[in-house]
Amino acid sequence: MLSRLTRLQAVAVCALPVVALLATAVFAPLPFAVAQPGMTADVLGENKDTPVITISGAPTRTTRGQLRMTTIEATGPDADVHLGDVVDGWFRTDRAVLPRDSVYPSGDSVKEIEKHNTAQMKESQDAATEAALRYxxxxxxxxKVTLRLxxxxxxxxxxxxxxxxxxxxDGDGSGGDLTGGRTVAGTGTITADGTVGAVGGVALKTQAARRDGATVFLVPKAECGDAGSELPKGLRLVPVTTLKSAVDALDALEKGRSGIPSC
Incomplete structure (x- = not known):
């Protein structure tokens, strides 16, 4: 039989690898990014003292209300995310833990990621301009439309x-504001023909929108479920699939009509 001292020594020796593994798990960087609600910006207003939308070649109108685009913020591609960050993110409604490769393409440098995001923004602005003028x-x-953000x-x-x-x-087409004077937020890609596409991160974006005063949130219909998962009180979700459906929904809200789609 082993003496008590011998048994304790054996347990201590066996525990060393376990402790080492736990320490490695706690302190080793993990392949995740942690996201949270980001900034919003009123596209009808100014960003850093410059109008977001500048139009020439056609008369423009003075608008009321706000149209706030929304963002999320994520830990950088070079940031170390540890087990404690992941566990904390899982238990918080204002955080999301995402595979790093889903946020930042694997192997891309910070400069390459910034270049890619800038190119996507430019393509989005061109498509937005064409979609609006077609509509x-x-x-x-x-x-000529210039967009700066x-x-x-x-x-x-x-x-x-x-x-x-x-x-x-054009406003609502009859002299009123498209927003009806409200603070409207939303997200979604756009194509030149007016098709609205999904974007991701909508649950965090709804929180950013409500934080900054929005009462209505336009969301790609395919992301209704995600948007409603942590929906802040006082924020109404309106699903859209096309530019026309978004304009029609805002027009119905302004005029107090029924039948407005909801998630």
Whole structure:
């Protein structure tokens, strides 16, 4: 039989690898990114003292209300995320733990990621301009639209850019504001033909929107479930699939009509 001292020594020796594994798990970097609600910006207003939307070649109107594009913020591609960060993120409604490769393409440097996001933003702005001018039947006119939004990349502001251009040029089509004077937020990609696409991170974006005063949130219909998972009180979700469906929903809200789609 082993003496008590011998048994304790044996247990201590066996415990050393376990302790080492636990220490490695706690302190070793993990292949995740932690995201949280990011900034929002009113596309009808200014960003860093510069109008987000500038239009020449056609008369514009003074708008009321806000159209706020939304973002998420994630730990950088070079940031170390540890087990404690992951566990904390799992138990918080204002955090999301995502595979790093789903946020940042594997192997890309910070500069390459910034270049990619900037290119996506430019493509989104071009598509937003074309979609808005097509919708207003101004594609063949000499209308120039300039979109400026500093420190934001990616394509997810496309829908809000498009709605902002329409509001500045035409409003609701009868002299009123597309927003009805509300603070409307949303997200979604846009194509030149007005198709709205999914973007990801919508549950965090709804939180950013409500934090900054929005009462209505336009969400790609395919992401209704995600958007409603942590929906802040006082924020109404309106699912959209096309530019026309978004404009129609805002027009119905402004005029107090029933039958507005919901998630």
């Amino acid at each position: 207003l039947h101004l594609s063949d006119k000499n209308v 500093a420190d934001v990349g990616g394509p997810s502001a496309g829908l809000l850019f498009t709605l902002g251009i329409i509001d500045k040029l």
